[in-house]
Amino acid sequence: MVVVAEIEARIRSNLEPTSCEVTAISEEDRKYSVAIVSHIFEGMPLLKRHRMVNDLFKEELLSGDIHALTIVANPP
Amino acid sequence: MFASRLLLLRLTRASHGPEKVAPALAASIKDIILKDRVVIFLTGTPEEPRCRFTAQMVDMMQQMGVQYSFFNVLDDDDVCEGLKTYSDWPTYPQLYIDGELVGGYDVCKNMLLNGQLTRLFQEKKLL
Numbered sequence: 001m002v003v004v005a006e007i008e009a010r011i012r013s014n015l016e017p018t019s020c021e022v023t024a025i026s027e028e029d030r031k032y033s034v035a036i037v038s039h040i041f042e043g044m045p046l047l048k049r050h051r052m053v054n055d056l057f058k059e060e061l062l063s064g065d066i067h068a069l070t071i072v073a074n075p076p
Numbered sequence: 077m078f079a080s081r082l083l084l085l086r087l088t089r090a091s092h093g094p095e096k097v098a099p100a101l102a103a104s105i106k107d108i109i110l111k112d113r114v115v116i117f118l119t120g121t122p123e124e125p126r127c128r129f130t131a132q133m134v135d136m137m138q139q140m141g142v143q144y145s146f147f148n149v150l151d152d153d154d155v156c157e158g159l160k161t162y163s164d165w166p167t168y169p170q171l172y173i174d175g176e177l178v179g180g181y182d183v184c185k186n187m188l189l190n191g192q193l194t195r196l197f198q199e200k201k202l203l
Contacts, residue, residue: 046183046187047178047183057166070182071182072186
């Protein structure tokens, strides 16, 4: 079982966000929403930003512990 | 920023998706991706989407007036699991134009909102 706090902690320790907001769209359906602002995303195409975030949760997404991750990823 | 650069390198190096898939399956997946100029891998069909994001992707394409072919990943477990590795993209739906992954629903929605998606289809003469 994945928890919001774990998702947020992993984002914070990997992407150095200036802001990070994680919400469970539906805990039961394992759908989460993340909104991240980080310098890392400067000049980075949208697909790559999303892929970078997805990669942090690759195991959970493949195993189904996370069914869907709704991502907003922007530079400051 | 040193840690960030290491992270970027690691993540960039990690994305050699197609090579990690068995050759026969990779060939099948490539055939599907190239069977039309616009191909969307859905969970379900446009008429019977099995997931909200698939339904929203279908709605988006309809509103934009885009013609596309689709593949229902629920019909083929091997393709369903293999494509996640092939594309280095872990969720469905997935939109391809001329054989290239555009992204999942989130990416497409964001691109629609900032005008990039319409521009992309127009540049490709698909709209």
